[in-house]
Amino acid sequence: EKVYCENHKLDLEEMFEKTMESYNKIKDRVIDTTRWLLDFKGRVLFEGAQGTMLDVDMGTYPYVTSSNASALGLSSGTGLPPKYFSDANxxxxxxxxxxxxxxxxxxxxxxxxxxxxxxxxxxxxxxxxxxxxxxxxxxxxxxxxxxxxxxxxxxxxxxxxxxxxxxxxxxxxxxxxxxxxxxxxxxxxxxxxxxxxxxxxxxxxxxxxxxxxxxxxxxxxxxxxxxxxxxxxxxxxxxxxxxxxxxxxxxxxxxxxxxxxx
Structure with a gap:
């Protein structure tokens, strides 16, 4: 039997309160980002995380992360179709x-x-x-x-x-x-x-x-x-x-x- 933290009891009510405390700090910034991007007409800077060699598809598998960390993940990460990036730098x-x-x-x-x-x-x-x-x-x-x-x-x-x-x-x-x-x-x-x-x-x-x-x-x-x-x-x-x-x-x-x- 695999038991993790068997001597540590989780207080679900306390966890919920802490989660809600964090949520209340950011709730006004939680939006439908794809909708916002589709409606926005200005310049947007997208910053990727990690690096190309950690990309789940193009990296040094299996020593990778669980997502597309290269520019190939731009569409899946933002919800915007590829045509929106045709003249991007x-x-x-x-x-x-x-x-x-x-x-x-x-x-x-x-x-x-x-x-x-x-x-x-x-x-x-x-x-x-x-x-x-x-x-x-x-x-x-x-x-x-x-x-x-x-x-x-x-x-x-x-x-x-x-x-x-x-x-x-x-x-x-x-x-x-x-x-x-x-x-x-x-x-x-x-x-x-x-x-x-x-x-x-x-x-x-x-x-x-x-x-x-x-x-x-x-x-x-x-x-x-x-x-x-x-x-x-x-x-x-x-x-x-x-x-x-x-x-x-x-x-x-x-x-x-x-x-x-x-």
């Missing part, structure tokens, strides 16, 4: 390196002092649990897969400043599998768990970039790193974040909005 956010929470394939994971340095400098610990995140070099093969699956128009790179103290920085540009080089993200989980990353090395800038507000304030080595990323992916970097504070970012390309539901 799709941007994705990526750190300047790669992290993963929990189990699952991670070709560029660093299990040495380099990975620990990334973790410490990036503060890569779960906000609620404090659980350390797995860290590694930026995997451009996986990121390009995300670009293709989401139909991205631009990329927002965050945490560039985390790399400031590294003498050498690497980017994964392909995989090696059974002696062969592959440049695409495998659909096979067994293949993913057996591949080895192929890296391109960059000289680290070893200068402080925290709080930079323009490309002119970045070292040449950092610019070379960013230029290679957008050249490899085939999409521009539209925004750069260089610190943990909300104001520590700058646009590389100002967004040109159109008056239509996004």
């Amino acid at each position: 799709f941007w994705a956010v990526s750190k300047a390196y790669t992290t993963r929470v929990g189990e699952g394939p991670f070709p560029t994971e660093l299990k040495d002092e380099m990975g620990e340095k990334l973790r410490e400098r990036g503060g890569e610990y779960g906000a609620t649990t404090g659980r350390p995140r797995r860290c590694g070099w930026l995997d451009l093969v996986a990121l390009k897969y995300a670009v293709e699956v989401n139909g991205l128009d631009g990329l927002i790179i965050t945490k560039l400043d985390v790399l400031d103290e590294f003498e050498e920085i690497k980017l994964c540009v392909a995989y090696e599998y059974k002696g062969q080089t592959i440049d695409h993200f495998p659909a096979s989980l067994s293949q993913l768990e057996s591949i080895r990353p192929i890296y391109k090395s960059f000289k680290g800038w070893q200068r402080d970039t925290k709080g930079a507000k323009s490309l002119s304030q970045l070292p040449k080595e950092a610019l070379d790193y960013l230029d290679f990323i957008q050249s490899y992916l085939g999409v521009p970097i539209v925004m750069l974040s260089t610190g943990p504070e909300r104001e520590e970012y700058f646009w590389l390309q100002e967004p040109a909005y159109q008056e239509k539901v996004r």
Whole structure:
């Protein structure tokens, strides 16, 4: 017999009261969102949760979440048909390196002092649990897969400043599998768990970039790193974040909005 919390009795009345207390705080904001979106004529910003590799259909199954975390979930998540997004801009956010929470394939994971340095400098610990995140070099093969699956128009790179103290920085540009080089993200989980990353090395800038507000304030080595990323992916970097504070970012390309539901 499986008994959970056998020594803890649930007070249903207390639970109901707490639930109603929370409900009363948000009840005025509970609406038919699909109806609201269909009637609204202005611009709308939709923000996804989690990440492409956690998408239940396109991610690294079974190490995924239970929903479509990529842009493919936009219609099912909002209730709007695909035609409403025909001229939308799709941007994705990526750190300047790669992290993963929990189990699952991670070709560029660093299990040495380099990975620990990334973790410490990036503060890569779960906000609620404090659980350390797995860290590694930026995997451009996986990121390009995300670009293709989401139909991205631009990329927002965050945490560039985390790399400031590294003498050498690497980017994964392909995989090696059974002696062969592959440049695409495998659909096979067994293949993913057996591949080895192929890296391109960059000289680290070893200068402080925290709080930079323009490309002119970045070292040449950092610019070379960013230029290679957008050249490899085939999409521009539209925004750069260089610190943990909300104001520590700058646009590389100002967004040109159109008056239509996004």
